[in-house]
Amino acid sequence: MTFEELRNNKPTTQWLEDDDEEIFTEENIHATNKVLETYISNLEKLGSNPPEAEIMQIVKEVVIGLNEINEKCDYFIETMEREDLYDYIDAAAQIAGLESDEDITEEWRKW
Template identity: 55%
Template sequence: MELLMIKKKTNRIQNIKLYKIIIFLILLTSFNIVRAQQKTGIGSIDTLIFDLKTNMEGYLHENNPPYVQDDIDLCIATLSDYVVKVLDTKSKDEGMKLVKATVLKLNELNEKCDYSLIETNEREQIAQIIILAGHEKNYNAIDEDITEEWREW
């Protein structure tokens, strides 16, 4: 009887520990999602980047495209890096050089992925992110496609 009581108490303690671990993991995951959304410091752009990543990952998991998670991560990192850097530029010329470099890098990545990483929806989202960041610096109008000159996607 005493052994049974000890066993029940041990099970309760293990369950409590398990619940604590689950709660910790949920909080950690929530924190990482929020942190990932705050990479550039501009909420609207961070949301666009997060949505783009979510859409690309959803497609990756539902289909069998010729790209992998690392390609998505590189695309997202390239865009986040662009936004941070363009916000730090001092002139429109400097900003436009950064736009060109970013678009060319995305062209190369898309080519590596057999031109399937950046499809119509992604193209619109990526262009919107690049345009919005340039607009934040007053380098372009909100409806001016500053990617078109170099874009192959």
């Protein structure tokens, strides 16, 4: 997988398709997409073979950004969304060069 493929396959697309309870709004989807796009862009800026600490700083930033959106938008991130976001964040971090078998979001995640 590449950063470009991730850009074109954000979890929010599937959320909108599956949204039968109308928990997703233009506001929370737009805000989530913006944070995820910034995440991918920041990882790309690191270039090849960045230090793990730099990747993890960007992971921390995206998790905190998602925490803020979730709180502001009435806690719309539930189990399915949490798993989707984690998979997305982890996949991007791996593309950037992070090697980890642990939950890289757990330390900061409130969703």
